[in-house]
Amino acid sequence: MHDIIYVDSSDDWHSGETTMDDEGSYPIGDSIDNECDEEEGYLESNNDDDTTSHGEKNYTVLSEDDIRRRQEKDILEVSSVLSIPKFEASILLHHYNWSISNLHDAWFADEEKVRMTIGLSKKPVIEYPNAKKLTCAICFDTYWRHRMHAAACGHLFCSSCWGSYISTSINDGPGCLMLRCPDPSCGAAVSQEMINALVSDEAKEKYARYLLRSYVEASRKSKWCPAPGCGYAIDFVLGSGSYDVSCKCTNSFCWNCTEEVHRPVECDIVSKWMLKNTAESENTTWILANSKPCPKCKRPIEKRDGCMHMTCTPPCRFEFCWLCLGSWLDHGDKTGGFYACNRYEKAKKEGVYDEAETRRAMAKSSLERYAHYYERWEYNEKSKVKAMKYLQELQTVHVEKLSNDYCQSKFQLKFIVDAWLQIIECRRVLKWTYAYGYYLLEHDETKGQFFEYLQGEAESGLERLNIFADEDLKPFIDGKFKSKDPNCAEGDLKTIIDGKSKSEDPNCAEEDLKPIIDETPKIEDFNAFRAKLSDLTTVTRKYFENLVRALENGLTDVDSVGACNKPGNSKASAAVKSWRGRSGATSRSSIFGRSQEEQAPSLPQTHHGRQTQQQQQQQQGSWSCEHCTYFNQESPTICYICNQHRGSWSCELCTYFNSTSTTICQMCNGER
Template identity: 55%
Template sequence: MDFDDDMYDSYSDQDEEFMDTDVSVDDNNCDDDDDGDDDDDVDDSIESSTINPHKKNYTILSEDDLRGRQEEDITEVSNVLSISRVSASILLLRYNWNVVEVHQAWFADEEKVRSMLGIMEKPVLQNDQNSEELTLCGICLENYPRNTMIDVGCGHPFCCSCWNGYIGTAIKDGPGCLMLRCPQHKCRVAVGQDMINMLASEEDKVKYSYYFLRSYVEVNKKIKWCPSPGCIYAVEFEIGSGINDICCKCTHSFCWNCIEDVHSPVDCGTVAKWVFKNSDESENVTWILANSKACPKCNRPIQKNDGCMHMTCREPCRYEFCWLCLGKWINYDHKCNSFDKEKQEGEEKVKNMAKSLLDRYTHYYERWAANEKSRVKAMGDLQKMQDVTIDKLRSIQCQLQSELKFIADAWVQIIECRRVLKWTYAYGYYLPEHEHAKKQLFEYLQGEAESGLERLHQCAEKEIEVHLNAEAPSEEFNEFRIKLAGLTTVTRNYFENLVQALENGLADVDSLPASE
């Protein structure tokens, strides 16, 4: 099957027409004022330059947003059930912040829920609570005036020092402190947030508050924390909406399903295999070639880590062979000290096969990594363009902010295309070798998209320098505008074709005529 330049070019005519379209510029307009907001222009450019744009199906939540939702849920449960906010918090923690489940369980059997969670209906009354009579602390076994000791309404008083140590130890142990009980043996009465605020150290209060906030996210199937290190935002996602790509306010983009970097149009399973393979091999390709041999049965590279020559391949192969001659291992009477030309040729053949497998992996990995590096560099270039380049161009070329939006469009498109192109190399690595038609179609579409991207990147990165170094407005800038905007559209179309083909599993090969 042959692929020529006429295939998959339904967009070519309109792209050429677009690139020939004149864009008028008022060279006499040197007013620096702009009708639009700078941030809005950048947001618009990002939205317009995304491959296969879709309706936003998620909401970014700050810590204040999450605490506000917690307070709303606590207030609702407290009002409906006529209980304290502390008791409402304990209920919500136990029922994973599901207000409906709390109501159902409570009205079905209030007494059972109170008993299970240690929520007392009324505190145990003690006549000596205001007395200065000495009372024994059940933890340190020291006597203290009763009016200086504290209990949670269950009638088991402990001194403030022991309470502080008990709560501090529980908080240091982790989120389990959210379901803390009275320290008295067999007492199930819950220790609420009011006790934490009254008795814990400031450091422990902060940790408890952190665990309390995270509990709201970690039990909610529709909310996840952004996986970027140090990010404080969470994401609420419309499950079942189809598109899993998330872009957090911290600028990190990730897949809702697997939490890896955004990888559409490649599926999560392929990404998982690729990431595992990279962590297992990418840093050791050279070492593997120099220090390993391929299993004679399955060709998997094997490292010798014991002293004897008896080798056993990993699961599921389990083939046993001699490290020196690669012959099948029968027993320890095995001898391979005589030179065997056929065996030597067989060993070389296996080595070459193993090297070929590693060379293939290296080919795809290098291109995957190079596009990721280029994407990161482009992100830095976009930031520089927004901070410095745009203002300089506005001054030199006498342009409005909105008239320079095409530059941001181009850079955002470059970043998105680098991301897609990066993952197409992982896709290509796992594309079965025997599916020649699909492989040929894939490489054709990938090559066309990559060529278009390189032209766009070259134009955005190099040709703009001429206009940044100009001393006055020039007509050539209008030509640059037409060229860059046209390349942006053409490149987007190439990548849309590539993405659509991969999402369809390269099914289009079934409708193409076979080569003669």
């Protein structure tokens, strides 16, 4: 596992002065830790992948016990250095936001001023006679001296009044951490020892929790995990790059804005998008686009069906024409009948309704555009939640069954969990690409086209992984494979198809006539499933990593190829080609992130060397898919990853992949 960064002192932890020298590179998705124990930790998502360029995490997850130990260490240090009781050190640190350096600076500059400000007097401001009985200044009852209590100031009150005063303050919230003497003229601080001696266990626990939370909330570089019920905090290395962090509760979020992890979009875009999803402005836009105001009372009215005769609701009850908004009393045969309005047509030609119609059309267009992005954003969110539920079921039920059925250790089955973790991560990334497209690409048509291509490829690759991880896993969980009966004799294949026997139907293959039977999956089938699912997980992860980098860089591929387009080619088409693969000194990279160096033996990086590599691959029967650039080793005609036919060609105008049997693009009718 990666090493954890621990700061040198808790003071630095609160001051936020610890920084990293280099910004790191942060991968999307979860990788397999090969050093994990085979039986332990296999089900946990590898949430520690947010690392710096040196392979170290840029954050540390702290439990409440970790925080309590750090807090106690700071209190002891201040108590020892300043030679003061622990309760005074705690009050001082809380006042200075738990920064030891700030406290030392103020204390050694003017100790008396600090004591006066915080309410830590060295001696009581009032002394009572050595009487056996005293009167409480709150309830005015007389008590024995041992039942009276005072803060450092010396103002005595009875135990009951003190308890009520402290309990009420604790119930009011974290302000109890700055509790002062009940005497209105006194500002003496009340110690935690005194609080613990006078209140119930429940109140003591609540006070201790407020004190613990203040230690985190006062720090510039620590935050509580926002997941409901989570008690972990994140200690972050400021200036170290990505804000993506993962808590031990499995919740991943952005440390900067505490929303869920949202790469590739920035925090301000996330804030605007979430506000838009809940804002009243969208209701106003919908009303403007789909309704018209009553000419009399101005109440918005939506027309769903029927004729143009509209009647406003009580108490208005005004009857008017939907088209021209004129009184219905002025309508009839002379205005074109009940289903038309020549007044409206005439006024429209004269430009009377131009402004209103334009505003309505713009509002409708804006609403439709927002609905397009929001519906897909929400779909991927729901799909992510569904995948998370299935992953939980997989971890608690199915993995145990698969382990028993196929004699596999739980660690050996981690590839299934990794695939579903990758699906969840990809759903999250894909979800936020819609917010990216809505805000950042509205006025850039070229980048918009390129973005839609990349997004479409991402959706296609993710769906392929999702379907395979779901449907192809079910036979192994159920213990049943659907297959053709190999024992079916040739004489039994004379099945009637559309009234014809096999011999009468030339399009009927013998294999198609064999009945479907249930067959128990073999270990060889499971190993083949493992290999393909692992490959799909890898290529999908790499594609999404490349997609995130491209979007974070502002789709610079479009700008970089804009000046060198061929006549008739759009910038978007050229950018697509640049994205799908580049020739020359660098290796051709797969759009799924798999390069030929990773799939074939490495050769010297020379033109002659690459020719030799291609010749060797052709001699071995392997070929590179034109669609995803995966180097296939087995299938002679169908790509193992994307299922495209061998030799398909991409249209230069629309990038659609066509079969080799045609020279005309099936999408845009452009010639090859």
